[in-house]
Amino acid sequence: MRTLLLRAASFLVLATAVCAYAQRASDIDPMLGADKGGNVFVGPTLPFGMAKPGPDYGDNEGNAGWQATGNLNGFSQLHVSGTGGGPKYGNILIQPMMGKADPAHSSVPRESEHAEVGYYSVGLGGTGIRAEITTARRTPVYRFTYPAKGQRTLLVDVGHLLLKLHDTPHRYPETQVVYSTDVEVLSPTEIAGSQASVMGWNIQTTPMRVYFYLVTDTPAVVSGTWANGKSVQPGAKTASYKMPFTMKNLPEPTPVVSTGAYLTFAPGAKPVMVKVGVSFVSIAQAKKNAMTEVAGFDFDGTRRAAVAAWNKELATVKITGGTASERQQFATGLYHSMLMPVDRTGENPLWTSTTPYYDDFYCIWDTFRSSTPLLTLLAPHRVTAILQSLLEIQDHDGFFLDGRSGNFSGRTQGGSDAEMMFTDAYLKHLPGLDWERVYRAMVHDADVNSPESIRFGRGDMDDWKRLGYLSIEHSDPAGGPDRPGSRSMEYAANDYAVALMAKGLHHDADAKKFMARSENWKKLWKADAVDHTEGGDVKGFIWIRHADGRWKANFNPRLVGTWYQDNFYEASTWTYSLYVPQDVRGLIATAGGKAAFKRRLDLFFAPGEPGRYRYDVGNEPGFLSPYLYNWIGEQSSSAKRIRAIPPASYHTGLDGLPGNDDSGAMGSFLVFNQMGFFPVAAQDVYLIGSPTFPQSTIHLGNGKSFSVVADNTSPANVYIEKATWNGKPYHRSWFTHEQLMAGGELRLTMGSKPAHWDTGAPPPSMSDKEK
Template sequence: MAGSILRHFVYLVLVLTVSCQADDYTQYVDVFIGTDGGGNDFPGVSRPFGMVKLGPDVLNGKNDAYSGYASTGNFSGFSLMHEQGTGGAPKYGTVTQLPLVGNISDPLSNITVGRNGTDQASVGYYNAWTNESVMIELAGTHRAGMFRYTFPSSDDTKNVLVDASHFLPDFRGSGLAQTYQGGNITVFNDGHYEGNGAYNNGWNRSPDWSIYFCGYFDTTITTNTTYNATDSTGSIAQSSGSAFSNSSETRVGALFSFNSSDVVSRVGISWISTTRACQNLENEIPPNSNFTQLIEETKTEWNNDVLSKIKTSATNTTSLQLLYSSLYFMHLIPTNQTGEQPAWNSTEPYYQDIFTFWDLFRCGTALMHVLQPVAYEEQLRSIIDIWRNEGYLPDARSSNYNGRTQGGSNADNVLADAYVKGVRGQINWHDGFAAMVKDAEVQPNNTDPVDPQAPDSSTKEGRGALPDWLEYGFISPNYTRSVSRAVEYAYNDFSLYQVAKGLGEQSDQYLNRSRNWRNHFNPDATALGFSGFVTARNLSGFQETDVMDSTGYWGDLLYEGSAWAYSFTDIHDAAAMIDLMGGSTAFEERLNKTFEAGANDGSNIFDPTNEPMFAVPYLYNYINRPDLTVLQSRTIAKSNYSTSSSGLPGNSDAGAMQTWLIWNMIGLYPVTGQNTFLIHSPWFDEMVIDLGSGKELNITATGGDNNGDSQYYVQELRVNGQSWNQTWLTWQDVFEDGGSLEFELGDEPQQWAMGPLPPSPASESTGS
């Protein structure tokens, strides 16, 4: 035991030594930020976009652990598959091991072990202790993981349970719980094991899916026993050194026992076969792999491929942790599963674990484009290839299955954003356009599968409420989420218009349809002294809608946002929106009320926990008040984000929250589907963004406090050395070939922007 403690101390010294290197940005990544308080961040081991996300599965009997992790509770296993920042229901928690001490008579009886102390982790490394005095250390690669166990030096038997039937449970009872469908495991003469598990459901309600595994122990096995069990009460059969295989719900697993206190395990996974899982393991963690070297390789990859994309002069540790931790979490998913698509053969890239474009299209995918242009193009090619083979673009996808679509077909927005910013490469844009037209014109199968939370239409993909939209130009309450779907369908149609226009296709009908959100704008709806909001309507006219209610979910009129919030959505038609709301002065007053403390019966109207209000603080730019944009957006960032384990205002949503924060630090905000960026002000004196291909965006700020806490009002701005007087710029100005932004900041607001307002294409009679 003393040797194991010494080994752990030596590792920690190594980590600290590397952390002192100036180019090791991983020292600023706190993998526990946002793991509590509903953030659902994943704190385990992963490479950027890695298929393996190796970490703990914790049960506390009362809350779902969507990423597997919870700060309190017992360990049910340590699994190679998890999601990052997802909500609604758990997903994965598959390919699992659990260290156990002593005589284990019923290994498949949902055994859990208590934890001892607080888990520790850093980029590429996870460490935890059980209350049986077992230390677990985890490291990994893209498609394989490494477990290192240090058991107590007592005479008790040291065991590792491999449970093919393990998955993350769901406590909410929302009809989304995963289930185990069957599996098999075989232990070979050399002690290595292979097998698979089949499962279904989870947050995207996917049907049966299988994952394959191949595992080795680099420690001598004294005994191994395979088990199966019909339920959670215990095993009904066992066999030393053999196999169990079945296609029913019979649980299967294997218990491996050791004399040594130090046990090392290596496991590869695959969506294709056990043979491929063994190949992935051999390619990435072959025999005699060094555990510490794996960690260092993981750190190097994160530093080189992700964290070094943004460099700053900041010295404030809190700001650096927020920046680099946010960069880290936004790159955990989607998963790069290229070559691991089980359903079809393709030479195209394949990414999945998309959660979800509804969360990400507003600012997450735009930032991915800036920081990862190569991976971003691959992701776009992947979703188009999914359309080729399955008929629809995904709005969300996991376990190789589309779903669930919360509102519009928002992959359309993602594709349009890339198109108008000149992304071409190997993307077949005619296919991309055809996929968008399918979303806009063809309702998906309306009853297969039936969603118990929204039985009116399929939530798997596409636009389930399309019949009303096409016939009436609005969506009636015959469809759930009718109001929020309508404003999103309008945004989707504008996106299709942008691509159609660029390709020389018929486009005017989609521009006209993009204005149909106005058909839900009820000028007589009132709240807090303001008139005019998007509300429910049918053929008889507008229906009563609680403008301030933001509690809506799948079966309600508005999804995760109020009518007050959704009235601000369609900024491709911003000028018309402002006119409908009473003009610039009334619009400013309405925005001010949105951020007024306690304005809504003692609570705040602005909701930082959900995406529908992401853009609202920046809309002051449409009336040339960027000073108020800076004030409100900076206040939100500084008061709702922190470096604590509860440091996110809401669910991470696959990094969506983190990307909003990064854009706030940069001093720009993207308008998806246009090449427009709204200007506010940066946090730091200097920031350099690597745009790839030798291009950079250099951002400087003089007069500020280099932490964004004060002196953040823009006094003067130069873009590429030229004086700038408008509240927006374009992709071509500073991103296409690189560029510079030079801010002069100060304590007091200045009216520096008197130039043209940001574009509002759908508000113009001919479009633009």
């Protein structure tokens, strides 16, 4: 009997270990990474959905509305997810309360907060009110359950925005400012209006107007409005506000002005249902959205539809094994990668077009390395639509954007990284784009100096063409550097992307020109620069120069740039001295050869180093760094570094991300690493890592499937002992997109000790032609 029980137990363990998990909405925790700078959106939304209704807490300075501390101020209809810098949106706040309308005293403590895909709920402390939210694409739906006794009121604050008033020195002009508002009580069940705002993270100077149409299933017995933060006016039907200053003389801090309307309902036990159609075009369009997207006030049906939409997107990936925590992190990483950019097709107020329209690129600098390549595998049709939108926006702006929000392009964090997205798609044969048209736009972006490079395109192109780098003087004429080191490195990578497309389209002269420019990074390599580390000296780093060729004095390899007036953006020279994705082979030679390069990498990842001047998973420029060992035949070292990252930097819970999620960049980086491979952006190459899961399968859009199988993988067995591709021995530490799309299986045998299995050719580099 004991033998039978042991066999049964063994069978159960085995069955659990090999159980296949198709990703489902129920595996996701929308609150994972909401705190400690992750800044993810916690409310309900659809994949790439425009409406993102959710709570705004505390001082209204949470980038996505949610904060760990502070009272609940209400629920606004639009948010971003995972961003840094100043917040955006937080438009049209609604807040239920008991008794008479009192906008000045409507904030309350939260109670029993809960979030899952397509649903958010919270109790309003001290009121007995329970708020529940779900949403359609452009129409949030609310269910407010009030106590049965007492007047029930719903406030609609049209002057509400998320702010940035306290975080110096960058609070201004990043805080949003209300430009104008208007609101009207249309009937005992309807309120409509709009709000125009300026500024925010992208320094928006053209007002963004959001329209809304709110309707309830419960007629009000009293209604009214208030304006300019003054007392409510019962019976009043309209209210409005206009900013009393110009864009050129905005005061600091800018004032926060509350204007809105309210509905007060008779006592009753039945929940009050509310839906809010939102539009960037008109009130009429907002009303149409509300009436066509949600049948009546069907809260539960809308919620089920949201879950179904997410399940459809998630079904393209299946994993086996792993812990419950690892599976939740994986599913949530997929989820975060599909929150932005936002599909606003039909909601473009600037021009009429049948082309898909997307907004909230926040920013391409963050997403081109991992988020977009992941979507190319999981939802290629979506990437095509996003690129079509980017190309049409370029037609109107004149240059490719890096960031865009509120129908206004800005800011640019580094290079012109839309070029990386387009070349990535071109090399992976995405359909639906006129590649010659794309190419013309890319060449224009790469050759013409943008008049507003902080908004779109490239700046300081005279330096780039004449000197081969951005000089200290010209990168910021007002004084001080403006990311000349990081921008120069990115321009070189961008030019390689242009060169690859030029070569593919047989523009041979252009290909030669841009290929040569992609080597400009060497002009910033300061061969005698030294960092005296705990593990010994490291010599040779990227550093910045004056226009006359002089190096900037006082080399400091441990200085981490955090803002626009720094040498490097969001990293140190340690990171950017490893950022030459177009020519890692050339970088290795420049840095002293394979042995010196391995030593540099080992010190870059050395544990216990103070500060974040070396490897920092929380910022995107270092995403490729753990895989660089693959180019020197040391894939086992890549495996070691890659497997160390998730347990050290990712976990479940509110603080589960290592930094700003950045539109799914952090989540998609984890997803790729857990599956066991990672893309080289703007190339058709994937690098083999160390899989977390025994098997990961992607169902490709061409009807085929690709699997990575990792036999014996475990926290101890992180090294690859041998590999096969469709049953045949495989010795390269990389593979191509063409190989992946043909379907099949990469099978890895994992062990606890390093093994030199990667004896084949290293991953491609630009300088391979010199062999």
